[in-house]
Amino acid sequence: MAAKFINLCKLFLFIQKSNIKTAFLNKSDALINIIMMTINNLSFVFMWWIIFENKGSINGWHFGEMALLFAVTNNAYATFALFARGIQLLPEYIENGNLDNFLTTPKSSLFLISTSESTFANWGDYITGFLMYFLSGYVNWTSFGLMLLCSFFAFVLLYSFRLIMSCLAFIISDSQRLGDNIFMALITFASQPASIFTGWYKILFLTVIPAGLLSLYPVNIIKEFTWRDFGILTTGIIIFLLLSLKFYNWCLKHYSSGNRFGVR
């Protein structure tokens, strides 16, 4: 078991090394992409800073909370885009039959699919994420640790949600765009101050499109840790993760493979 895990870690590092090697085929391009991604993120942050400067607060949320939200979502998205973006390509792999290549290897197909694609420019999201944390006004060792933990939880949620969306391609043909749109909806919802969602919207916000688990609870936990919030967050994320893995395995049994010409 331990040997298997060590081998998987070695493979993960090797894949990341290959991804970096591919990205650095054109070094200047790679670095410009990171810088542009950071600027793009910061322009969005700047817009919210102006809103908070003029309004003061939105339902109790100030710029500090918004900065914590950006820290968590940017770090989570960076982790997803750098280390697991391949899951977004699953519909394409299903449609052209390239999924077959992943199913005939002795490693977890999900692991290989997830690591099959990486977007180097998303290192810019990490830069934004850490910058926003330091600008939030909630900086101390405890909150830093909680921010890292919540970012990881948020990554797991993003990954699980995207896996469910990608698996739709097993059932509905040509569902790539549908999956992309719903995934983007999750990120858009999660990028708003969580305090604006109340009543029925809040239920929707925590279940069907679980943006609340990406924004409301992480921000609350980093600001002021409570076991209740932590319990809700971890339970919600574990449910989504288990659901997505179960769904993927169920879908694999119904996979019909394709034969379109092409390369990986």
Added chain:
Amino acid sequence: MNNIIEVKHLTKKFKLIKKNNGLKNFFAPEYKTITAVDKISFNIKKGERVAFIGPNGAGKSTTIKMLSSILYPSSGNALVNGLVPWDNRKKLAYTIGTVFGQRSQLWYNLPVQDSFALMGKIYDLDEIPFKRRLSKLVKLFEIRDLLEHPTRSLSLGQRMRCEIVASLLHKPQILFLDEPTIGLDVTAKEVIRNLIKKQAFEEETTLLLTSHDTDDMEKVCERVIVINKGKIIFDDSISALRDSYLNKKYIEVTTEGGEKIRTVVNTKEKPAKQAIDELVQKYHVTDMTIENPPMEEIIKEIYNRE
């Protein structure tokens, strides 16, 4: 010799949505069931080289995909190296190799040698044995000059040689080849066939090769299973098929005036060489092609004799 592959009543059905216009179909779609593989049974011994041939849509690839753990069957059983493929996917993967002519297992942007290194890690191969194995295969498949090139820059024939090397790195006991010569020119096809045969012979690898090109089976395999509409219609040695159904040659000559003359020769009655000599004496021949009967004709012939 023991059976390395055992297949019993293996069936695969696909459920497809009937294409109808209108909203009704969107909310309550109608389905039709297609039987791609219909209760097939066969055994393959260790080291055997078996061709699985049939026309497009016959069920060849579906069978290979079930045996290599990609697809779950609708019913029936199979044992590959003593394992039920769809229940032991990871364990089975260490003992089988797969090559799909229609797609690549190499990484598109990476140099070929990096793809091989990645495959080595995926199969948990230790550094020194991996290097030794790779060096042997590189020599056998003559791909030393291709190692530093990214996959995207290779020709189809070069890529196929690299694909086969990638599938052999972990020294599989069984190699599944799904249309390995598809899209290749005559010379590249010949090279690939020779290499596959040489490798299988040297390492006693069991081969299951699907193709709709009868030349693939004649050059590489010793046994042939013909499948049509999901059912096995012939299972015997290549020589039995050759004697019974591959005894015709289609010869087409182009004369100096541009006229094309096509003739069918029964090689049991007249050797192909004699027929060619006669044609050359009779016409001023500028070009000539000799072909085996197409797959469809062989299948028609098998049905007729039944």
